[in-house]
Amino acid sequence: MLTDRQLYILQAIIDGYIHSAEPVGSRSISKRKDIHYSPATIRNDMADLEEMGFLEKPHSSAGRIPSEKGYRHYVDHLLLPHRLSKKEIENMETLFLKDVSQVEQVVKQSATILSELTSYASIVLGPEIFESKLKQVQIIPLNVHTAVAILVTDTGHVENHTVTLPDSLDSSDIEKITNILNEKLEGEALFHLQEKMEKEVAGLLKRHVKSYQDALYFTEEALLQNSNQEKVFYGGKSNLLFQPEFKDIEKVRTIFELLEEDHTVHKLLKPEQDGLMIRIGQENTNEAFVDCSIISASYSFNGKPVGTIGIVGPTRMEYRRVIGIIEHLSNGLSEALTNLYIKGS
Amino acid sequence: MLTDRQLYILQAIIDGYIHSAEPVGSRSISKRKDIHYSPATIRNDMADLEEMGFLEKPHSSAGRIPSEKGYRHYVDHLLLPHRLSKKEIENMETLFLKDVSQVEQVVKQSATILSELTSYASIVLGPEIFESKLKQVQIIPLNVHTAVAILVTDTGHVENHTVTLPDSLDSSDIEKITNILNEKLEGEALFHLQEKMEKEVAGLLKRHVKSYQDALYFTEEALLQNSNQEKVFYGGKSNLLFQPEFKDIEKVRTIFELLEEDHTVHKLLKPEQDGLMIRIGQENTNEAFVDCSIISASYSFNGKPVGTIGIVGPTRMEYRRVIGIIEHLSNGLSEALTNLYIKGS
DNA sequence: ATTTAGCACTCGTTAGATCTGAGTGCTAAC
DNA sequence: GTTAGCACTCAGATCTAACGAGTGCTAAAT
Known part of the structure; x- marks a missing residue:
């Protein structure tokens, strides 16, 4: 559908425009050493290319600039691989x-x-850390009321946030909770944590920690606040x-x-x-x-x-x-x- | 040095200019309800204010705009506290x-x-985490060659980076090292870590870990790579x-x-x-x-x-x-x- | 049938000319 | 000390003319 010469001209115009940011005229193309046609010939092809939607005129007395369709064609069919410098x-x-x-x-x-x-x-x-797997959980108390929860993934990503320590949980409870979490959740993908928590961890907590409600709320706070915003x-x-x-x-x-x-x-x-x-x-x-x-x-x-x-x-x-x-x-x-x-x- | 009226006019011009981004003329000021002088009077004061360097003219037939000295005076002496909405x-x-x-x-x-x-x-x-104090160090191996070093500060800040595990250190060595670090460095300000390491930790490492050189290099890598760029x-x-x-x-x-x-x-x-x-x-x-x-x-x-x-x-x-x-x-x-x-x- | 030279035409750009109006500075009167 | 009056200034808007890059078309050349 497009002649070789037309393709060549299209390419020349796009290259020229990319380089100069100015509409490209027939004369400047005809001056190129690799092209042996007169401006008039090129103008004919340019008119055809415009009719087919590959080129546009900013106004009647300017050169041509590529249309989006022109760029698309250039990208899809005319692009030579670039040798990196x-x-x-x-x-x-x-x-x-x-x-x-x-x-x-x-x-x-x-x-x-x-x-x-x-x-x-x-x-x-x-x-995204969403799919990476939990390597280890650490809960480090800062003071009576606050602790830092740290999740490390198998990709070496470290996620952390601060959590409030309920009064009802003492340090041995925290230790127990940490152990349970590590035992049950290691190797689990982060986006599975919630599910796993509900199915497997909740029960264990109930059995081993006195103030179960607080403990459950606490672990949820510690684990599930992942900043999954990318x-x-x-x-x-x-x-x-x-x-x-x-x-x-x-x-x-x-x-x-x-x-x-x-x-x-x-x-x-x-x-x-x-x-x-x-x-x-x-x-x-x-x-x-x-x-x-x-x-x-x-x-x-x-x-x-x-x-x-x-x-x-x-x-x-x-x-x-x-x-x-x-x-x-x-x-x-x-x-x-x-x-x-x-x-x- | 400046009369009350001059100050008032200065303030009016600055307020006006801040609001409109256009040079302020004598007429528009004289129109304000809180000012009872004619444009001519105000022009006289404006000329004085300009002579003293508080105002400038973009060109001879425009109104006045504040000079930097004008803004400075405004900020230092004329500023009323702003009631937040x-x-x-x-x-x-x-x-x-x-x-x-x-x-x-x-x-x-x-x-x-x-x-x-x-x-x-x-x-x-x-x-800045520079001055905050170390709460705890954790070293978590990801695989045979790599581990994540985590520093937690008393401000709840978590710093982490990946370190290479030397072959000569096994998991019991790592555990030993972690213990030594936590024992000796807890409560130490981050910018003291290097000093403390050299003075107190190096010796302990030598005594307790076989491949001392590797261990020393490893701990330095783990602790001192703090991103102290703010x-x-x-x-x-x-x-x-x-x-x-x-x-x-x-x-x-x-x-x-x-x-x-x-x-x-x-x-x-x-x-x-x-x-x-x-x-x-x-x-x-x-x-x-x-x-x-x-x-x-x-x-x-x-x-x-x-x-x-x-x-x-x-x-x-x-x-x-x-x-x-x-x-x-x-x-x-x-x-x-x-x-x-x-x-x- | 293609290609090209020639030429009238288009239209954005630039430079100059003119006009307008906001605002000043100064003088003289209040 | 304050103000009215008025000539003066100058940026910005509006208009015009000249310029020139580039086109489209026709007719001649290949």
Whole structure:
């Protein structure tokens, strides 16, 4: 349906526009050394491409810019794989070579590096701990009324919160409770805890602890307050302010507002299935992002996807480079996390 | 030196400008019901105030705007205490009434509420754990090569990181080490740990653990990797984009860039002495913030200042309201933190 | 049948010119 | 000391003209 020359011109226009942010005219394309047609010929093809919806005119006397359909075609069919530059690779390697002791650190840093490499805004949805398994529970009294409950998972994640100590429970009770919990719940996935508690732990508590009601309430408080809201890390939001398409502030206001709502961002970024997701302009569910493209990929821990890493930029985005970087980084991240806790670092 | 009328006019101009973001003219002041002088009279005083450096003219045919010296005088001498509105108070109370189980949550929420109430960008420097005292150490093996080290402080803060387990240490060694650490270091301030380790713990390790070198290295890794970089939470940065002084994007770019560097923000916000800090325009050390004012106050845990809470806005800022809110919130925060861990919630 | 040169036309952008009005500073009268 | 009056200033809005990048179409060339 599209001739080779038309495809070539489409590609040239998109590449040009991505680079310059200005409408691309027939003359500038005809000047390229790899193209041997006159401006007039190219204009004919451009008119055809516009008719088919791949290009748009900002106004009648400007060059052409890609339409969303144009970008989509470009991304789906014309994209050559991007060879990462030495600098890009090195930059990412430092992240994984460094001796890291906290998952959160690695994830946070990924966001920073991603935004630095791409010059867009990066977002990382922190590793979900929902499916990871309980390794150990610790309850550490701080004073007469308060204690800290600590859950450690097999992924090395540490979850903690403060709980109120009922007067009716003394330190031997706490110890008993801790033992029961560890015995019964070790290896259990976090999202199973509640169920297990009700089925197996409640009964044991009743048998072994005097003030059963308090004990039950206490353990529930200690175990089930998991912050299952996912963590979100941001990097380089200010990069967006340097994009010419956002030079007038009204366009960025809502975007920046929404990028402060973790929940919205989560919905925006999460891919429907695992793997690479590319949403161009109107394909984004949220209408504030019609001028943006969002590219994201999931990263995994031990084979299971646990989080998402992605970037937000203008529709005029360096798809090639960004995709290359995100793929590399999400793989690296998956590997690093898995190494950190499975094989030992 | 300044007549009462001049002071009154200064105040009127500042109030007016804070409200409208437009230069204030003599006529509009003379129209106020509480002023009974003609525009001409007011112009005379305005000229005097300008000569003394309290006012400025954007250009010769505009009204006057306050100079930094003007704002400074306003803040130091003309400021009436702000009565918080019901809404404002309620909003803050929800923060402290809610049943909170993590310090971080409270602190994070403070940032959100602060920015919502003020409509400026809020920043909260998270509680320093540096001076808090060690309550308990836990070392939990995840697999043959890796373990999680957990430090709990008397303030209920939980610090954790992953450490590599040397082959030469078996589980009984780990247990021994944990016992030694807890026995010797409980109640010790975190910033003393290193010293104490060298003086008291090293010797004990040598006596009780076979592979002394490994054990020493291991404990150091486990204890001393504290993330003593302070945590920084942000709220409502996008509010700045709605301020008319930042309508042109070049002015916000650098500001937004710098507001992503925790270190810079830290320097910017930290007051020289405890209590309220107000920096107007050029008083800010960082020249990107010459058009901004920063107001911050420290909050404390158990009487000792452990963090800072503040806002960044244009020099044309609602000083009165913001100061009232920040004072209330920092007090509330101090109380809430202290209650949470000292008296029991 | 393709491709290209030529040319009239479109329309956003820029620069200059003019007009308007808010607000000042000064002088002279109250 | 205060105020009315008035000439003056200057940013901002509105208009016009010139410019030029780029198009679409037609007719000639390949």
